[in-house]
Amino acid sequence: MKSKTIVCRCEDVTLEEIEALIEKGYTSMDEIKRITRCGMGQCQGRTCRTLLLAELARATKTHPADIKVTTFRPPAKNVKMSVILGGIEDEQNG
Amino acid sequence: MNRTAEIVIIGGGISGLATAYNLAAKGMKDVVVLEKGYLMSGSTGRCGAGVRQQWGTEMNCLLAKASCEIFENLNEILDYEGDIEFKQGGYLLMAVTEKEVEQFKKNVALQNSLGIKSVLLTPEEALEIVPDLNIEGILACAYHHKDGHANPFHTMIAYAEAAKRLGVKIYTYTEVTGIMVEGGRIKGVNTNRGDIYTDKVLIAAGAWSREIGAMAGVDIPVRPERHQILVTEPVNHRLGPMIMSFAGNIYCQQEPGGEFIMGHGPAEHETYSVTSSWDFLEEMCRKAVRFLPYLKNIRVVRQWSGLYEISPDAQPILGKVPQVEGLYVATGFSGHGFMFGPITGVLMAECILGLPTTIPIDKLDLGRFERGELIFEPSVV
Ligand SMILES: Cc1cc2nc3c(=O)[nH]c(=O)nc-3n(C[C@H](O)[C@H](O)[C@H](O)COP(=O)(O)OP(=O)(O)OC[C@H]3O[C@@H](n4cnc5c(N)ncnc54)[C@H](O)[C@@H]3O)c2cc1C
Numbered sequence: 001m002k003s004k005t006i007v008c009r010c011e012d013v014t015l016e017e018i019e020a021l022i023e024k025g026y027t028s029m030d031e032i033k034r035i036t037r038c039g040m041g042q043c044q045g046r047t048c049r050t051l052l053l054a055e056l057a058r059a060t061k062t063h064p065a066d067i068k069v070t071t072f073r074p075p076a077k078n079v080k081m082s083v084i085l086g087g088i089e090d091e092q093n094g
Numbered sequence: 095m096n097r098t099a100e101i102v103i104i105g106g107g108i109s110g111l112a113t114a115y116n117l118a119a120k121g122m123k124d125v126v127v128l129e130k131g132y133l134m135s136g137s138t139g140r141c142g143a144g145v146r147q148q149w150g151t152e153m154n155c156l157l158a159k160a161s162c163e164i165f166e167n168l169n170e171i172l173d174y175e176g177d178i179e180f181k182q183g184g185y186l187l188m189a190v191t192e193k194e195v196e197q198f199k200k201n202v203a204l205q206n207s208l209g210i211k212s213v214l215l216t217p218e219e220a221l222e223i224v225p226d227l228n229i230e231g232i233l234a235c236a237y238h239h240k241d242g243h244a245n246p247f248h249t250m251i252a253y254a255e256a257a258k259r260l261g262v263k264i265y266t267y268t269e270v271t272g273i274m275v276e277g278g279r280i281k282g283v284n285t286n287r288g289d290i291y292t293d294k295v296l297i298a299a300g301a302w303s304r305e306i307g308a309m310a311g312v313d314i315p316v317r318p319e320r321h322q323i324l325v326t327e328p329v330n331h332r333l334g335p336m337i338m339s340f341a342g343n344i345y346c347q348q349e350p351g352g353e354f355i356m357g358h359g360p361a362e363h364e365t366y367s368v369t370s371s372w373d374f375l376e377e378m379c380r381k382a383v384r385f386l387p388y389l390k391n392i393r394v395v396r397q398w399s400g401l402y403e404i405s406p407d408a409q410p411i412l413g414k415v416p417q418v419e420g421l422y423v424a425t426g427f428s429g430h431g432f433m434f435g436p437i438t439g440v441l442m443a444e445c446i447l448g449l450p451t452t453i454p455i456d457k458l459d460l461g462r463f464e465r466g467e468l469i470f471e472p473s474v475v
Binding site: 028030034035041042044071075078080081082085 | 132133134135139247248251255266326327328370372375376379380382383389390391392393394395396397398
């Protein structure tokens with residue numbers, strides 16, 4: 001059986017998929033994120049962001065500090081719409 | 095990097111990539127695409143990727159219908175190893191004012207006359223398509239089963255990879271800083287990585303096109319306008335079509351992966367900023383829950399924003415730029431450039447190669463603003 005190393009658990013992205021993209025010339029975190037959805041799942045890349053960064057640093061022989069990291073987007077944690085809307089009502093109720 | 099090219103395309107969004115692919119497919123050599131960021135950094139990589147044929151002008155109906163037919167076969171046309179995830183779940187447009195009902199009637203008649211099989215529905219009939227829809231306040235709906243949405247990232251990569259296989263050179267992180275014009279003709283472009291000599295340039299720089307036009311001394315009246323959007327956690331499939339309200343200013347769709355993607359677009363002041371705001375989040379949730387109450391139990395995962403490239407009449411600007419020999423433009427989609435992308439690529443390639451265009455685009459030229467021949471589209475969010 002072919003080995004599979006999962007990098008992004010939310011979106012089931014494997015190391016092999018990432019390596020194949022790097023091979024094709026997609027060497028930015030931003031591109032790999034969008035093509036594979038690595039880091040776009042429910043946890044927003046809490047684990048895989050650093051794994052992807054490390055893999056890119058290794059493959060492109062770049063210092064990790066010199067790699068542009070994908071944008072951290074709000075909200076920081078998943079929030080139910082009712083909770084967001086509850087906020088509005090509370091304010092209106094004074 | 096190439097020092098010469100037969101054409102330099104400025105902008106690696108769907109418009110630039112689709113044109114590059116079509117030019118190469120029709121035999122043009124040395125096609126170069128310059129992109130200042132990474133691929134997908136512009137509006138195409140930030141959009142909702144909805145594709146609809148339900149438009150209010152003949153021009154937009156024709157463009158959208160032709161584009162949609164390309165989307166249907168795009169995986170095969172581009173021989174893509176992935177999937178552009180084109181889901182044709184339809185678009186359900188909801189009228190909430192009498193004026194909109196009248197407009198929908200006119201639109202559906204126009205669409206039907208052009209072979210687009212859209213229908214008017216009563217709110218009760220709409221429930222058969224979206225059983226969970228809260229129809230309170232909805233007066234009528236329009237529906238077309240062949241509308242839908244695709245994955246914008248894969249659509250772009252499919253074009254980019256197919257173009258590269260045909261010899262197109264795509265240079266990312268390469269910013270055009272100037273356009274060389276001599277005696278009214280294109281000579282080349284300056285970039286942060288050196289100059290490229292060419293006698294043809296296509297401006298496909300989305301919301302940044304006005305800046306690029308100015309480099310050649312041409313005014314392209316397109317302004318950047320920020321629009322925000324969000325995505326939820328994936329849940330079981332409940333929503334077939336994209337639902338949309340023009341007056342309510344909202345659209346919402348469920349992706350093949352189960353996530354809901356939705357946006358609403360208050361007119362914002364001119365900006366290149368692509369930040370996100372809390373106001374948007376609140377207002378978006380309020381609007382979405384009004385139409386689909388079950389959304390209140392679903393979690394928002396991420397919000398982001400991108401730029402619409404707004405033209406004075408909300409219609410694309412396509413074709414030759416008369417003032418400068420060898421200069422072409424494809425922009426001004428006013429927030430609908432993803433769905434027009436595939437047909438834009440075909441039409442611009444034909445125009446650049448001096449071939450007759452599949453759909454006449456002379457009315458969409460840049461000169462219309464000077465002539466005062468604007469074409470207003472009534473049905474936009
Ligand atoms: C939130 C949101 C939702 C949307 N939803 C939809 C939808 O549902 N359906 C739809 O059809 N459309 C939608 N759109 C609109 C759509 O995204 C755009 O109309 C379309 O992507 C435009 O494509 P483009 O290739 O013309 O421009 P872009 O994708 O913006 O590409 C232009 C490129 O030019 C590059 N560039 C700029 N200046 C330079 C320079 N000096 N040198 C080199 N490169 C440069 C930019 O970096 C950019 O990548 C939406 C847009 C937003 C923001």
